[in-house]
Amino acid sequence: MLCQVCGKNNATTHIKTVINGKVTEQNLCGYCAAKKGYSSFSGSSISGLLSSMLGNTVKTDASLYEKHCQNCGTSFANIAETGKVGCAECYKVFEDELYVYLKRIHGSVKHTGKTPGRKELVVAKTTDRISELKIKLTNLVAEEKYEEAAVVRDQIKKLEEEK
């Protein structure tokens, strides 16, 4: 099949567009497709999805346009538009705004993987801490120090929830 635009080269790119429910299909060669802005490597992306989620927050809370990161100058509106964060500091500045989205994307907001400078995993550290506290709890109960035991019990509960 020949390209529907130039009529010279073989059509290698099939483009399907849906506008208001109306479907149009085109068969183009690589050159004409690239001219129209379709590249073989482009496509919808997860960050596009993210920016549309964040964009809704900005629409409902106009004050977010004003909030900027002091370190790199990125505003929350910038992040909402691109789905990308400006610098490491932005995660602190926009912590509250980003929290709900991180939770939605990842299902969790607690890192459990590698930590710089150390090969062992953080999760192992948490588990160690829990077993340490459990021993302490048993001892406190044996010593009938119930008030202190209750505090330790709550600490264990909190750590287990964070895991």
Place this chain on the structure above:
Amino acid sequence: MACWYKNNNGGIVISARIRLARNLSDMPFPRRMTPQMFIDLKERVSNAIKALPSDLALKFIEMNNVPETEINAMVERHVISPDFAKNYKDRAIALSADESVSIMIGEEDHIRIQVISEGASLDEAYDIANSIDTALNESLHFAFDDRLGYLTECPTNIGTGLRASLMLHLPVCESRGEINMVADAAGKIGLTVRGMYGEGSKSSASLYQISNQITLGISEKNAIENLKIIASQIEEREKQCRNTIEKINIEDTVFRSLGILKYARLLSTDEFMKHISMIKLGIDEGIIEGRNINPVELLISAQPYMLMKNCVAQTPGERDEARAKMIRELL
């Protein structure tokens, strides 16, 4: 480690890839960087790379010095990402001789460590990427938060910064329309199924990449284990599907493709990919025997920019002719 496509041993699982995203703590992410910052970044990373174990023998390459054809051919060989190829100006990579290890500097994050190996050896690839990360961290201070893990430009990568993927050849599952089912199952445990060239790319030659999507709240080890489990189930499904086809039908399809590749004078990328996929199926199923060809290497060398680079074929028409000639001479 050897080059994943040149030394491919066949089978449904073609390659394993690990990518780690890292950023320096005292510099804005690449979208916010000035040209001077890119110069500083490259200098600091190249110094850190020099201190890596000498057996890695990474070569530092300034992307401004690489011709555009070769940049696109690098994408086709999975050495760099399509996004990196689009914004290559002032960027750099460090690359091992067999191209199994590449470190992109200034992609979406300051540093992207990538290790690709043949077959399903994800653990081996992760060990290499992990040791490079640990070694770079000796001299570079990475952006890290105790709660959020490694910080990245895109919030979809924070935490471990790990993307692990396996590339699978699924011609029979695909022909039965089972890929959506596979993608749904993978999606339920935080994995995605994509085409050969990752995000946004369509599948070609029935090749699919399965990778983890979630990077926060799951350890590297668990993310890799989940991926391995699902990939082996998909592999099993493809095997089951293959076993239910009448031998004569599968032979017919394979030999028709062999016939076309043997005699065609013009082959577009799409047509070539469709038939080479059948040749791979034929070899893996023992239908085509005693042929000393590697279909995975062929499907990489038949990509448009690889042909432009190796055969001086410039227009799509010339490339179709060069592609047909290349495969005809081999068969």
